[in-house]
Amino acid sequence: MSAVPTHRRPWLRTGAVTTAAALLLSGCFSSGSTDAGGEAADGRISLAMLQPPRSGLSPLSDDAFKLSRWSTAETLVVLDADGEAQPALATDWAQVDDRTWRFTVRSGVTFHDGTELTAEQAAASLTAATEAAPQPRILDGVDLTAVADGDDVVVTTGTPDPLVPQRLSSPQLAVLAASAYAADGTVSPVGTGTGPFELVAVDGTSGATLDRFDDYWGQPASASGIDVDFVPDGTARAAALRTGTADVVEAVPVSQAGLLDPELVHEVPMPRTNTLYLNTASGPFADPAIRGAAQAALDRATVVDTVYEGRADIAEGLLGPALPWAAEGRGELALPAAGTVPAGTAITLGTFTDRAELPEVAVLVQQQLEAVGFTVTQDVREYAFIEADALAGAFDAFILSRATVLDSGDPVAYMTSDFSCEGSFNISQLCDPAVDAALEAAAAAPAGPQRRALALEAEAAVLATGAAVPMLHERVIQGEQAGVSGAARDPRERVLITSETTAGD
Incomplete structure (x- = not known):
């Protein structure tokens, strides 16, 4: 891959820095991409992103979403x-x-x-x-x-x-x-897309450079280019927004959002639900009445206010406000009746550390379950080391932050994966004929209103079993300098910098 051109403004490369170090570094690079008057230094947009490429920006991997967010690679x-x-x-x-x-x-x-x-x-x-x-x-x-x-x-x-x-x-x-497309099967997006911005250089896992493509078939880009830096540390990303080093910052952590100028922070509901999955095949939660007791014990508002500082939405179902049609079409849900929990009923509660909020959610959930008679033992690990056990049914309960519309933008695929008898991601170990029938009907329907209505019927069937207790819907927290215009605020996180995005007045 080619070297980074000299017009790039390299800055916070640190993958993990302390708060003090982040602030110190941000001070060293305070000039950023804007001049003293707030104008973009050269018509370019400086972008700080959460995760570096995992597969060399191959479009056949999850790195494809970066290419989409930069408006360089396009689909049919x-x-x-x-x-x-x-x-x-x-x-x-x-x-x-x-x-x-x-x-x-x-x-x-x-x-x-x-x-x-x-x-x-x-x-x-x-x-x-x-x-x-x-x-x-x-x-x-x-x-x-x-x-x-x-x-x-x-x-x-x-x-x-x-x-x-x-x-x-x-x-x-x-x-x-x-x-x-190379003969060895590798795929390079450098200089090979069709979007309004051409990817011209990649600096390993540090950054990337894109220039405006003047022969674009659609509306030409207003900005002359994009300078991307990968900044895994959330404190460093927030510091970049605070100091003006970056024009647009992806995924501002909840813990940092409250420390920033509110005018620079934008929240968008995302199709991701924080859900408590209950093991329906074995253990105490094989009893629907005990599942009902667990659901009744949860105080969702406390979780949202305490862990997410109010920057999340209390869940009414599996599908949240990022899918407006879900709330509009959802009827009254029939949930399992709550039984009495025998004192000292022992359960294991699992979650993972990769999402910083989940261990904190687990602490509150443990307290709320213990208040109604459960004895809770937590098991918290990195996701890579806990997924196999979760899928094998090793936990009585598991807290998961789960995308509810997968790559097709359709929630039926997620529900089938998580709640059908043959589902490949069935942490609840659920196998219910009514759920399978509802999912099969939804899967067979054409895209459009009929499919959405059937998806809500499938959601209701899942929730009636008590196998999943949706707690909250997460939000995208995106940082934008005051002079930024036209940055996309996309719940699906497919689009970010577009032809219309500019930085500066």
């Missing part, structure tokens, strides 16, 4: 607020039969390397994703093929799949130039 379709597919590199599409879809590729699109977008190259990008090892998450369990036919890409699935357009919105299925 994008999603609107309701999760419906909208045109992007494809102008329209139609379902030919229950397994075949035809997408018309947009004309007049130029890749950053100067080659033209064609249906052949779009199909080749999709094929590369299907042949990758491991495959992109969006293709788990999906047998998909893509071939060019004139100006169209014909996509075929092994079984009927009403969500093909939504799947193709995943950043992991971005369409790149032929030059991106």
